Structures are given as structure tokens and as C-alpha cells.
Amino acid sequence: MTPTEDSVPAHTATPSDSEVVRIIAADGSVQPSAAAEPYLALVESLTDDELEGFYRDMVLIRAFDRQATNLQRQGQLALWPPSLGQEAAQVGSARAARAQDHLFPSYREHVVARIRGVDPIDIIRVMRGLTHGGWDPTDPRNGNTHIYTLVLGSQTLHATGLAMGLVFDGRCGTGDPERDEAVIVYYGDGASSQGDVHEAMVFAGSFRTPEVFFLQNNQWAISVPVATQSRSPLYKRGAGYGMPSIPVDGNDVIASYAVTKVALDEARSGAGPRAIEAMTYRMGAHTTSDDPTKYRTSDEERSWALRDPIDRMRAFLRGRGASDAFFADVDAEGEVVAEDARIRTTQLGGIPTEMMFDHVYSEPHPLVEQERQWFAEYEASFGEDS
Incomplete structure (x- = not known):
């Protein structure tokens, strides 16, 4: 029988609300989704200092990110990949990692690098063309943060290779969570279509690596929407390689933290790799050489602006009684971070x-x-x- 349009099943690249782990809604209210149930005890253990720390991380990196974008427009940088809108996914996941874990960023995980100890000016140096690497990942001050990779998806192979080494060397699955190591690798929805990513997942599944594949689905692979890349939610791809896969609201920093912490702990213990799809949105351009108005609508951008991760967390903290003084202090600190980036960038000179x-x-x-x-x-x- 020839299928008709009505008989062909509908496909969507977006997970249903019942599948997605969410703790706080867009308005900052606590509305755990059904999928969040296994994580609620962990969430309840978070202290006020930790929650306020998540907010501070997001505000400071956005201040830095905006300054870096301005610096590129002024001719100080060759290129800049903004992280505007993706702060919650990055902060939550980075804060979930232990000190001994290895982190492999792509090229817009600015707050991940900052949280782990990398001086943000080292990211600037990469985008200014002063260095091919930016920082030494073996330097303890950089918190096992490996260098940016602009070749899409290749970092997943690097991460899997190191994770396989951890298995061979007996540095995971020993039952000692204070010493066992894990790996988390960041990539985007566009990179998820690269062969490197799938090859990395094959080896990760085969060797049961202590690894978390953290996919930031920001809805656009430059100008190609995620619906064009996949007929089903991207998180389901992990199951094909034998790894549990979880979709999370990537604009909910608390949910991002909880899901990543559990996944890293499981991977570190010897249970094998995990995959996470963080549903978020790239509010800025793909890079400063891109013009998203050519392919995105203003209505789409406004709808995602209502789900801004910083606004959401600010509303949540206000509901818990955070003071005006706290928010003012964070904003002031953000101004200092931005000014420091501007001054030090203009002092870098050439190569x-x-x-x-x-x-x-x-x-x-x-x-x-x-x-x-x-x-x-x-x-x-x-x-x-x-």
C-alpha cells in the first residue's frame, strides 16, 4: 500500500513536556515536571549559597560575553561566538562536575572554562588570533579543562579517547567517588550530525567509558533548524549506542545541574556513558560573522526571550527571599568583569x-x-x- 500524507506518522525534533526534566518554570515558580521526580531529593539539598552562586555565574559570564561581542565589533577580535541564552545549561553542568573530572568544550562554553579556573582572557587570546590553544589543559589551575575545538564534533573523539584511557588505567569504577574520574564533552545540535560524534559514541558504548555527552540543542546549526537535522528528538540517538539519555530544560540551571550530577556520578562509578540533551536557545548570532535575521523570525526570538535563563533564576531567587542588595552586588560585579575584559584585551597587542x-x-x-x-x-x- 502506498502511504498517504495522513498515514505517515508525525515526527518532531522536540521532546514532549513529559519527557523533559524541569524544576523551575519560565516565570521562576517551582513546577517540577514528571520526569524530574528522581532528582527532587538532590535539588532540595542545594543550599542558598549554591543557588545564588548559579545565578552569579550566569550574570558574570553574560557581562563578559557582551563585552567580548562589543570588542569584536570594534576590531579587537577576529571572531566571537556568543553564549547568550545558553548560560544555564553550561553553569549547571559545569558545577556538577568534580575537581578530578575532565571537561571538553566546543567553542562557546565560556562559563564552563571560567568556572573551572581558566582565565577568560585566554579565550580572548584564541579569538584574537594570538594562540592556537589558549591555555594548558595540564596546568592544575585550569581544572582539567581541555582547549576549545572549532572543528565541529572532533572534541567528542578526544573526550572518548581520554575516557577510554581512564578505563584502561583503572581510574574509574573503583567505588571511590572522591578519586574516580569522569569526562564530560560539550557539543551542539549541528555537531550532532557529524560523523565524529557518532564514532565517539560507538567507542564510548563499546568500552563503557565514564563519559557524559552533553548536547546543547540551541535550535539552530548556524542557519539550519534542528527539525531539518532530525526527524526525532536528538536525545534518542544515545539509546542507539546503548547509553541512557535524558532531555533537560537547558534554560533551567537547577535541572541542568541535577541531571548532569547524576549522570556523571553514574558514569564515574563504572555504569558506562550517558547522554544529555539540554533544550536551550542561541539568543545571539552563531558567531559575530553571522546574521540570524536572515533565517530566524522576531516572533521566535521573542518567545525564547520569555524563557531567558537569568530572568528565570532571578525570579526564583526573589521568591526564596533573595535581597535587592544581592542582585545589585552581582550586577556591579558583572560590570567589573566586563571592564576587566575590555582593559586587558586592549593591552594584549599583536603576535x-x-x-x-x-x-x-x-x-x-x-x-x-x-x-x-x-x-x-x-x-x-x-x-x-x-
């Missing part, structure tokens, strides 16, 4: 041209040294007035 010859090979190479000498003589031939 010495001779650096192009560094790190070409792991050891000195005569041909590279020959080229370095030629370039120095070539530059000197112009004289001081040229």
Missing part, C-alpha cells in the same frame, strides 16, 4: 611574526630554522622607515 616558526615540529628542524633566518633578513631589508 610576533617569528612565532609562526614555533612548534612546527616537536624538535628543532634545520629547514624551519633556515626559513626563520630568511624571514628575519627579509624583514630587516625594509629598514626602519618602511
Whole structure:
């Protein structure tokens, strides 16, 4: 029988409300979804200081992010990928990780890096073209945060390789949560269509890696909507590789924290990899070279603005009795963070041209040294007035 339009089942890339873990609604009221039931005890254990810390993290990184966007518009940076709107998914997941865990960002996880100890100016240095890496992931001050990866999806392979090493070295599943290690890797809905991601999931499932695949579904892979990429919710892909998968409201920082903490604890204990789909929205452009007005409607943007993660958490905290002084202090701190980023960025200067010859090979190479000498003589031939 030839299927008719009416007989073909409907498909949607959006999980149903009953599937999504949510603790606080868009208006800041506590309205746990049915899927949130297993996480309620964990949520209730959060202290006022921890909850207010989530809010502070989000406000400070948004101040930094806006300043960085402005700096790019002023010609100080070659590119900037805004994280506007995705703060809750990132803060909640990063705060859920233990000190010994390894975090693999993509290229807009600015608050993840900041929470783990990376100096945000090191992110600026990457986007200014002063460095290929930005920071040393082996430096304890950077909290096992691996460097940004602009090649979509490749970081999932790096994360899975390290996670496999943890299995081989017996650094997970020993029953000691204070020492067992886990890995969390961040990627987007666009990257989820890359072959690297699926290959990483194959190996993660096969070797039962202590790993969490954290997909930030911000609804748009540059100009391609998620509905075009998948006929079913993205979180369901994880089940095909044998890993439990959970959709969470990515604009709810509390839910993002709870779901990620449980997933990391399970992975760390030896139960194998987990997948999380955080439903959020990229309120800004894909990068500063993008114009989202070419493919998004203002009605869509306004509807998501009503679900702003910072506004939601502010309303929630006010309902718990947070003072005006607290919010004023956080806003003032955000202004300091933004100003610090502006001042230090403008002081960075350029990159010495001779650096192009560094790190070409792991050891000195005569041909590279020959080229370095030629370039120095070539530059000197112009004289001081040229």
C-alpha cells in the first residue's frame, strides 16, 4: 500500500513536556515536571549559597560575553561566538562536575572554562588570533579543562579517547567517588550530525567509558533548524549506542545541574556513558560573522526571550527571599568583569611574526630554522622607515 500524507506518522525534533526534566518554570515558580521526580531529593539539598552562586555565574559570564561581542565589533577580535541564552545549561553542568573530572568544550562554553579556573582572557587570546590553544589543559589551575575545538564534533573523539584511557588505567569504577574520574564533552545540535560524534559514541558504548555527552540543542546549526537535522528528538540517538539519555530544560540551571550530577556520578562509578540533551536557545548570532535575521523570525526570538535563563533564576531567587542588595552586588560585579575584559584585551597587542616558526615540529628542524633566518633578513631589508 502506498502511504498517504495522513498515514505517515508525525515526527518532531522536540521532546514532549513529559519527557523533559524541569524544576523551575519560565516565570521562576517551582513546577517540577514528571520526569524530574528522581532528582527532587538532590535539588532540595542545594543550599542558598549554591543557588545564588548559579545565578552569579550566569550574570558574570553574560557581562563578559557582551563585552567580548562589543570588542569584536570594534576590531579587537577576529571572531566571537556568543553564549547568550545558553548560560544555564553550561553553569549547571559545569558545577556538577568534580575537581578530578575532565571537561571538553566546543567553542562557546565560556562559563564552563571560567568556572573551572581558566582565565577568560585566554579565550580572548584564541579569538584574537594570538594562540592556537589558549591555555594548558595540564596546568592544575585550569581544572582539567581541555582547549576549545572549532572543528565541529572532533572534541567528542578526544573526550572518548581520554575516557577510554581512564578505563584502561583503572581510574574509574573503583567505588571511590572522591578519586574516580569522569569526562564530560560539550557539543551542539549541528555537531550532532557529524560523523565524529557518532564514532565517539560507538567507542564510548563499546568500552563503557565514564563519559557524559552533553548536547546543547540551541535550535539552530548556524542557519539550519534542528527539525531539518532530525526527524526525532536528538536525545534518542544515545539509546542507539546503548547509553541512557535524558532531555533537560537547558534554560533551567537547577535541572541542568541535577541531571548532569547524576549522570556523571553514574558514569564515574563504572555504569558506562550517558547522554544529555539540554533544550536551550542561541539568543545571539552563531558567531559575530553571522546574521540570524536572515533565517530566524522576531516572533521566535521573542518567545525564547520569555524563557531567558537569568530572568528565570532571578525570579526564583526573589521568591526564596533573595535581597535587592544581592542582585545589585552581582550586577556591579558583572560590570567589573566586563571592564576587566575590555582593559586587558586592549593591552594584549599583536603576535610576533617569528612565532609562526614555533612548534612546527616537536624538535628543532634545520629547514624551519633556515626559513626563520630568511624571514628575519627579509624583514630587516625594509629598514626602519618602511
